[in-house]
Amino acid sequence: MNNIAAIILAAGKGTRMKSDTHKVLHPVAGRPMLLHLMDAVDALRPAAKVVVVGDKAEQLEKALGSSATLVRQEPQLGTGHAVQQAQEALADFSGDVLILYGDVPFVPTATMQAMVDRLNAEDAPAVVVLTFEPDDTQAYGRVICSEEGAGDRIVKMVEHKDASEAERACRRCNSGLMAVKARDLFALLERVTNDNAAGEYYLPDIVNLANQDGRHSAVVGTDPFDVSGINSRAELAVMEQAWQRRRRDRAMADGVSLIAPETVWFSWDTELGRDVTVEQNVVFAPGVKVADNVRIRAFSHLEGATLASGVEVGPYARLRPGAVLDEGAKVGNFVEMKKAHLGKGAKANHLTYLGDAEVGAGANIGAGTITCNYDGYFKHKTIIGERAFIGSNSALIAPLKIGADAIVAAGSAVTRDVDAGELRMVRADQLVKPGWADRFHDAMKKKKATEKGG
Structure with a gap:
């Protein structure tokens, strides 16, 4: 001392x-x-x-x-x-x-x-x-x-x-x-x-x-x-703006590309590597660490997240505390992660929620997939193996394990573990009624014409 x-x-x-x-x-x-x-x-x-x-x-x-x-x-x-x-x-x-x-x-x-x-x-x-x-x-x-x-x-x-x-x-x-x-x-x-x-x-x-x-x-x-002292809400806003300008300048001097600097918001502890590209309207809330050669696309919000090199995020992605993306992983538009780990090269490109989850390297998470991690009282974990393929609009109801190279068919609601290399399809059989739609339309058109004539 x-x-x-x-x-x-x-x-x-x-x-x-x-x-x-x-x-x-x-x-x-x-x-x-x-x-x-x-x-x-x-x-x-x-x-x-x-x-x-x-x-x-x-x-x-x-x-x-x-x-x-x-x-x-x-x-x-x-x-x-x-x-x-x-x-x-x-x-x-x-x-x-x-x-x-x-x-x-x-x-x-x-x-x-x-x-x-x-x-x-x-x-x-x-x-x-x-x-x-x-x-x-x-x-x-x-x-x-x-x-x-x-x-x-x-x-x-x-x-x-x-x-x-x-x-x-x-x-x-x-x-x-x-x-x-x-x-x-x-x-x-x-x-x-x-x-x-x-x-x-x-x-x-x-x-x-x-x-x-x-x-x-x-x-x-x-x-x-x-x-600079802060005594009012107005002075607080002025100081925030001044701090952000300095932080943006420092980021660019350190090798970060800011496409629209005035729209990017940093926190006091944001860590960014070299050759990171940050597009417009990105917010870094506290606890974000970003390695080299990462691209964060427009309108994304990151908090408590760790991104390895080569990762791509967004646009319109939300990474919440505990989100970890390994090298080359990708999350796309309207994807939310919370306390979830996306392995090397794994992808969740669209409209997905990954909460309390581990996703293995090379796995693909289809559009509209959600991990159902909360039962109203407790949080449960979903584990997805390497190279697994999760079809679109699937609900993975935790606790759940899906093995390596497994396939979950689109539209499935999975409640039991899926073994490695297995195909799991959980959906009702399709019902086919030939000509039913034509008869329905004809009936409705006649009804509408009768009502209009009356």
């Missing part, structure tokens, strides 16, 4: 979300925003993680479990007051403290490390502040730096509402994220007052207090995306 602790602020009420779900648990790319941040923090191998909670604390307790220490801020009196709530939890900690925000989910681990490195540089700044320069500075607090030397020493930090016009002209904005030695952090916070326009205890005031003590603080800059 490193001598680093992280304090993550997540006590806000999130009123702009208008939701019964805690703000930081709303997902981006299929994952709660707080867990994106926690994953980046974990990469530092910190000695401690403290999450400051308030409203809907029980939801955060459930989401985080024992992975972090939770402390309450009640009432909420500002960011400085929020950080103070972590003091007891870090009473025995003497290292570097990162102060992060649960609704700022995409701070890279490398950026956090850069803040810690700057804090431990030879000139020993009291505080390191993460800054950014957005296109629109809006109402962000400003960080005024000296123009001397490296230009990263802070002269003053000021909230937008308290800033002069000259200070608002500064483009360097405060993200709110900081790195501070534990021994300095809580000593400075004890001196912060609420003598400001909002009557709150501002965390940035520790920088101004350090300046008063004759010490200096420094900045580390980052991309505006890395510190």
Whole structure:
């Protein structure tokens, strides 16, 4: 473990979300925003993680479990007051403290490390502040730096509402994220007052207090995306779009062909190999792993699926959790798989449901085939052997085993195991009545004419 602790602020009420779900648990790319941040923090191998909670604390307790220490801020009196709530939890900690925000989910681990490195540089700044320069500075607090030397020493930090016009002209904005030695952090916070326009205890005031003590603080800059906060449904949608654009660019840079990039939707953990082609309107929900040379055709939805090389999926296919396709396997239009394994070169080309099933290599599943896996109480498994041929419109009623090279005739409802090499036909004999249809049509036409004449 490193001598680093992280304090993550997540006590806000999130009123702009208008939701019964805690703000930081709303997902981006299929994952709660707080867990994106926690994953980046974990990469530092910190000695401690403290999450400051308030409203809907029980939801955060459930989401985080024992992975972090939770402390309450009640009432909420500002960011400085929020950080103070972590003091007891870090009473025995003497290292570097990162102060992060649960609704700022995409701070890279490398950026956090850069803040810690700057804090431990030879000139020993009291505080390191993460800054950014957005296109629109809006109402962000400003960080005024000296123009001397490296230009990263802070002269003053000021909230937008308290800033002069000259200070608002500064483009360097405060993200709110900081790195501070534990021994300095809580000593400075004890001196912060609420003598400001909002009557709150501002965390940035520790920088101004350090300046008063004759010490200096420094900045580390980052991309505006890395510190974008999410406070409303609209901002959540904007962040989702921004994340997806970056993920699409990365996929194409890694050797994936996206036919219509803006229509493809990725999840946080999507894995794609080289020479994968993804057609338009494809959704990757969480848990998808795709090997090289795979084609995913238009309007397909994949979740919790694993695809080997040479696989083809869709169009209009749905792969649900537990779907596994071996090398060269193929599922076509309107095929759904759930907890099913399609062997090497096996095919299910049309209108098929495979649930709780194992399909052997080279098997062919005809159009309209379903594995009847649920009896209303329990799920049952269907096993189909290698090179088996399942005729169209067949119902395979599990639990069921069909042997290698077996044939199930079209239209069969199979309830008993089929041996290897066997033909199984389960359907009623055809009844033939010559001339019956002609007589029926004649009778109906006469009846209709009589009714119309009446």
